[in-house]
Amino acid sequence: MPKIVDYDARRKDIADKTVSVLVRDGFRELKLGKVAALCGIGRTTIYQYFRNVGQIIDYALADVFKRLDAEIAAAAADVTLAPSGKLLRVMEFLERVAILDKERMILVLDFLLHPKREVPGVEFDVQEHVRALRVGLERVLRAGVDSGELRPMDAKSMAFTLFSFVEAATVHSALYDNISLDTTLRDLRILLDGLKAS
Amino acid sequence: MPKIVDYDARRKDIADKTVSVLVRDGFRELKLGKVAALCGIGRTTIYQYFRNVGQIIDYALADVFKRLDAEIAAAAADVTLAPSGKLLRVMEFLERVAILDKERMILVLDFLLHPKREVPGVEFDVQEHVRALRVGLERVLRAGVDSGELRPMDAKSMAFTLFSFVEAATVHSALYDNISLDTTLRDLRILLDGLKAS
Amino acid sequence: MPKIVDYDARRKDIADKTVSVLVRDGFRELKLGKVAALCGIGRTTIYQYFRNVGQIIDYALADVFKRLDAEIAAAAADVTLAPSGKLLRVMEFLERVAILDKERMILVLDFLLHPKREVPGVEFDVQEHVRALRVGLERVLRAGVDSGELRPMDAKSMAFTLFSFVEAATVHSALYDNISLDTTLRDLRILLDGLKAS
């Protein structure tokens, strides 16, 4: 019987290291050799796990959005929460990711800034997935407005604005290592409080 | 003096086209061949105007910041304006650039997101220049607070926040072609009004 | 103005050397490095003249058949020759090529033996071109039979058989360097004489 290796764990490791190199050095400097070295494996071993560079990025992107999608869905389905509570939960989660998992979020931002795909072979449609996320936010907002818990507003536009907040947090955590999650979350709560019907 | 005009015009053209390719296709797809084709010149002719790829980007970045620096300096030096007026002028300018000259601003954002330089050979320090810009903003804010025109605030933090606004505008204009400059500026004015001492 | 190089001459040189390497060492040992070395140029310079390996082979094959086609057409159109004369001219030409330009003919034979294309990217359809050549031979044979100059025969089958003669000559000149063109041609003439109506 062959060597026993945790296939999925290694896939994840390769994808993580790829994102790291990508974010630290930029797309132009993404060399599989660097990734392999970081993983402690041979350069060609990567091809046991991914067909090509594009597939690694695809995996990383799908992985990010799987978590984001799941959280939004979970919040939406949480019957113990009023719309404002759902909103807070989702936004806190996004901020948390933007600050704690900043490399992945920068990757997402890269693809938003360069729609024509940074790397040939990447099939994942970041733009579309972000749009879907925003629609999820919108739905929560609208539910709050309908129930009278949130003040009347243009839900679409507000979803947009709330997303800006996440983007800004991503940019800032890229720029400054010491962004405080607590402070950011406090600011967020104040902002969201303002959305409640008086 | 036709030659000199031609020379500088072509340098600018090459840099502009480079930024276009970069932003549209991503750094990884930046090929001098594409740039030359867009400029309608031979591939190697580029080397008559720039020593290498890094120098083209350097030129483009320097060009952006020359305008930004100049505007901030001009606003600061404008004796006809009160601090709040200077602030408005600077911020309006930045928003305008973010929306109307979005490719250049995306380039700047790219370098902010990837500090280790997207292209080897680029010497221009974007981080440092952005910091300088923010310090300029801070100075205006502090002057306003000191003169009593603006309400007391943490100027440093506020400069930071105001910059977020510009970054968000850049991301959004990358994402959506039809960002309205007017709406954005109106929102900006409301926001800045809130900074005035009552 | 750029370096002056005889573009077509170099293309031909590259194709010739490619065929040489191919025939001497086999398809598996066709390495562009070897070809480039034989041409006295850098490995990557080849890509100035051909898009990829397949294109080189395509060029070589097209080149062979251009000559073969031209000769068959010329013989067919030669009004000074009776059918038996045309037949002799064509067959002598084919034998001559098989012996004097044996590398190119071995290349053709390779593709006949391995219909699924030896090299990915080769588009030239050798089987079809050989078929066309045989049809040309057939036409000449039929004209001779119709005019009464040649004895009645199954033209299709005879064209086939005459081709075997060329193939055998190719194989033999591959095997033995000292195949005598004169002897082969003499045998050929005797053979073709037998086709004449008594």
Added chain:
Amino acid sequence: MPKIVDYDARRKDIADKTVSVLVRDGFRELKLGKVAALCGIGRTTIYQYFRNVGQIIDYALADVFKRLDAEIAAAAADVTLAPSGKLLRVMEFLERVAILDKERMILVLDFLLHPKREVPGVEFDVQEHVRALRVGLERVLRAGVDSGELRPMDAKSMAFTLFSFVEAATVHSALYDNISLDTTLRDLRILLDGLKAS
């Protein structure tokens, strides 16, 4: 003794499939992965049976010639046959192989056309073995001439010519699937009849 039977059977299977891939797709497309897939075994299992690719080809070539050598030897030793009978038996056998076992014969032809060995590591000397075969033919011819059964001839040259017949049959069966063995053998018999002393 199931294991030993299995072992040899699998060696043969691997060699057969290797030849198939080789002949169908060309040497350049010979990948052990394809062979393993055709055999229904894992890619690396092949190394339980052969040390490397060259050894597989060696085995296949040796296998072909073992049969050819044996048949020639058997015919030569067959005291019930006159030289012309031996000749017929050998030639019929060769034709039969050329048509019924065409893949193996194409393999042989490949090595004749590319003396420098198609695959590095192959040690089997095809040229030499074919030469030996021809010498065997020659011996039979000479015996016939000496006994007066066959008409006087240059045995060496005639052995050569008879081989051409086999080569042509191989090329043709590669080209056209529906080569008729019966027709070919009938033609062969007529041809060989012509060698008999009147």
Added chain:
DNA sequence: TATGAATGAGAGTTCATTCAT
């Protein structure tokens, strides 16, 4: 025995850059 894991060697190919006109 059988085979997944792992990898070094090496191929084709691309491209920024230099050369030469």
Added chain:
DNA sequence: TATGAATGAACTCTCATTCAT
């Protein structure tokens, strides 16, 4: 000045082969 020619460096990816179970 402008640019085709030329190429070295470097990258992605393939594959035979070895390792370890």
